[in-house]
Amino acid sequence: MQKRLIVPHALLQIMLQRLCHQLIETHGDFSKTVLIGLQPRGKFLAQRIQKQLQQITGSLVPLGFLDTTFYRDDFRRRENPIAANATSIDFIIEDRRVVLIDDVLFTGRSVRAALDAMIAFGRPAEVELLILIDRLYQRDLPIQANYVGQKVNSLASQKVLVAWQNENTAEDNIWLISKTDEV
Numbered sequence: 001m002q003k004r005l006i007v008p009h010a011l012l013q014i015m016l017q018r019l020c021h022q023l024i025e026t027h028g029d030f031s032k033t034v035l036i037g038l039q040p041r042g043k044f045l046a047q048r049i050q051k052q053l054q055q056i057t058g059s060l061v062p063l064g065f066l067d068t069t070f071y072r073d074d075f076r077r078r079e080n081p082i083a084a085n086a087t088s089i090d091f092i093i094e095d096r097r098v099v100l101i102d103d104v105l106f107t108g109r110s111v112r113a114a115l116d117a118m119i120a121f122g123r124p125a126e127v128e129l130l131i132l133i134d135r136l137y138q139r140d141l142p143i144q145a146n147y148v149g150q151k152v153n154s155l156a157s158q159k160v161l162v163a164w165q166n167e168n169t170a171e172d173n174i175w176l177i178s179k180t181d182e183v
Helices: 009-027 042-057 109-121
Strands: 002-007 033-038 063-066 097-105 126-136 147-153 159-163 173-178
Touching (some): 002 147, 009 042, 009 097, 009 173, 033 042, 033 109, 042 063, 042 097, 097 109, 097 159, 109 126, 126 159
Parallel strands (some): 033 063, 033 097, 097 126
Antiparallel strands (some): 002 173, 159 173
């Protein structure tokens, strides 16, 4: 396995700031906007975005988390079923502007599942998509993000790993992981 750093910590912090300022330009005080992080990996990005937005604006920005497991089109096709995560949305999205947040946009299937799952909480006035990494040339569905941290050319066999700082990771970084051929 070969691991290549594609977004170092300092650049990732700049990307997060830029994404927050783009959201503020579009949504102002967030009085009619909510953020929804897609489980499992979009949750971490959504928490970071919400925290930075609140620091910049001084306003409380509603945040929820959405699990799309049972709405995925590949749910019953896997040998090992996907473990479901908790959905935590304690607000109505009816007539609100929703910003869906995920770390990596690959085929678009997770976003399609999120659109279906979100309807259980009301009919939004508008839905936007914020993505940290947009993997180009891999889309199965015609889905594109409104806000993109960085676009990355990658092969289907590669994986993008967003590593958030925690007890096992010293700092936030984004890696491109390739399987190496063994001889």
